[in-house]
Amino acid sequence: MKIRDVLIYSLIVIYTISAVSADSIHGCGGFVEASSSLIKSRKATDSRLDYSRVTVELRTVDGLVKDSTQCAPNGYYFIPVYDKSDLTQLSASYNLAMLWQEDLRIAWGSLVIKVNGPEGWSWDPDKVPVTVDDTGCNGNEDINFRFTGFTISGRVVGAVGGESCLVKDGGPSNVNVELLSHDGDLISSAVTSSGGSYLFKNIIPGKYKLHASHPDLRVEVRGSTEVQLGFENGVVDDIFFVPGYDIRGFVVAQGNPILGVHLYLYSDDVVEVDCPLGSGNSSGQRKALCHAISDADGKFTFKSIPCGVYELVPYYKGENTVFDVSPARISVSVKHQHVTVPEKFQVTGFSVGGRVVDENDMGVEGVKILVDGHERSITDKEGYYKLDQVTSNHYTIEAVKEHYKFNKLKDYMVLPNKASVADIKAISxxxxxxxxxxxxxxxxxxxxxxxxxxxxxxxxxxxxxxxxxxxxxxxxx
Incomplete structure (x- = not known):
């Protein structure tokens, strides 16, 4: 049973029970009321303020709630506070169990009065430290709370590319949203949360404008930026939209940046992205959504990519040489923020081709190609072969086939700018x-x-x- 229940019961029997005098009942009381600014902003058509939705709590300094009460419609509240000795006498008079004492007992001393209104209401102050003694709460003075404003909330929405998007109902964080007066003066500012939400607190009713910006994101406006806040919390339509995010990464070779590597972007469910360079001519059969090229710093960037899961495939072809890039592909999940690919693409070598011919310059099929004594390739029907993942270096290249003897390329320098390896010819x-x-x-x-x-x-x-x-x-x- 709570204190207020006991008080009601006490009032019913007050004419027959006199074990505890009225002087034994101490308490904390006062009013909750709207600030003068709120009162001035209230229109005649606005609904009347009913403070019965506001509760006031009595807490210990550690935050433990000892008791609470609901305000009267006009804002008045009162929380009785008893001393332990008074409760003992009260319990004996009512022949109550000691459990009631445990439920009712609130030790005198340092406590805190805290106000809790409907979600979004602001208070000044929202809590007050009090001292309870035989004179009451803070010397029996009123403890008042002022209701000062409402909230305006909304979202900055991010683009969703397909079902692979892991956060379909989200938006970017750290977008700066400003609340401006109708004349353009700054009233308040807020940054979006991890889900793209923003919130302005302690706002009085009136007409406002909104502005959103981010130093590294394009924020589009899709609707009116004017907001009319009535005598209640306001929720703004989804007028701010971010069309996409950056995918960034690097291409290096032995730690050095590599210029001119093509990166192709694929997806299983994203149909289209904004791509200034177009899809490019990828080496595979799938059509890429977009492609980018690494710059002199080895950096590549895809811009305005909506939320979704993508695959990055590198391709590096020189004038006459195809380069080997590792890894061959990387999966990238774009949520509602820029993504920097943690793993750098490494140019590990390049591919170079050659040919084995007979005395009539006709290709010889089925010839094993040894590089520094290790088999690396075999010729096709036309005598062509390809060596993968070689680097600029000197090699000994040999051709081996039963009943054939070929010239050997000794200490042969392989360079990426060479059209091909010199022909290996049959000599006997x-x-x-x-x-x-x-x-x-x-x-x-x-x-x-x-x-x-x-x-x-x-x-x-x-x-x-x-x-x-x-x-x-x-x-x-």
Whole structure:
């Protein structure tokens, strides 16, 4: 049972119970009322102020609520305060359990009176420290609270690109919103929260204008910026709109910025973005939403990108060379703020091509290409091959195929500005055959005669299966 319930019961039996005199009831009381500015701004058509929606609390200095009361419609309130000895006497008179004492007991001493009105109402002050003793609350003086103003709230809304947007009903933070008088004087300012909301407190009714700005965001106005605040809290329509945010990142090679790398932006659900450079000519089959190019500082930027999930794919092609960039793709989630890609794109090397040909400059298929002794590629039907992830350096490049012998590129300098690696040419072949013996296991000698008359013929001995091969030179060097 609360104190007010006991008081009501006490009033009913006051004529029959006299255990506690009226002097034993101490309390804190006063009025809540509108400030003079609010009263002047109130129109005759505005509804009458009813303070019964306001409560006043009695708290300890640590914030523990000991009791509360609802104000009368005219703003008056009163919270009784009892001393422990008075409660003991009162409890005995009513034959009440000690639990009532625990519920009612409020020790005299230092306390706090706090006012709580409807959400959005401002107060001056909103709490008052008090001292309760045998003279009452602060010497039995009135403790009054002034109601000084309402709130104006609204949002700055951010663009949503698709279902992948993780915060569809949100907006950017730290947008500065100003509340101006009808003549343009600054009344108050606020910055948006993480969800794009802003709030002005302690505002008296009247006509105002709104202005929103951000040093690094484009804020569009879609509607009237004039606000008419009546005698209540005001909510502004979503008139401020941010069409998108930046995706920023860097491309480097061994820590140095790289100019001219193309970055392509893809999405599974975003259909269109504002892209001054256009979608570009990406190397893949998917059509990009937009593309950007790294500058001399290695920096790239996509602007006005709505909330959503995207994929960044780098592509770097020189005049004759395709460069290798790692990672091959990065997923980026844009919420309602700029995004800097934490991982830098690294140019790890480049791709360079070459060809293996015979004495007639026809491509040789199926040739293994060794770089510094390690197999790195194999030729296609036309004799072409490609070496990936090489850097500017000296290499030994060899071509290997059974029954072929090719020239070797020793200490060959590979540069990204070269059109291709020099052709590797066949310098000799093997002419091979089989001698079928009547008696298996016998070996015979086979002679190959060629060239000028003075050149001795080559002589080879067959193996146990009758196989033999001769190395012959190409007719063209």
């Amino acid at each position: 072949y093997n002419v091979c055959g089989v001698v079928q013996m009547v008696n298996p296991g016998h070996k015979v000698k086979v002679a190959l005669t060629h060239g000028p008359e003075k050149v001795k013929p080559q002589v080879k001995q067959t193996d146990e299966n009758g196989n033999f091969c001769f190395e012959v030179c190409c007719t063209k060097q």
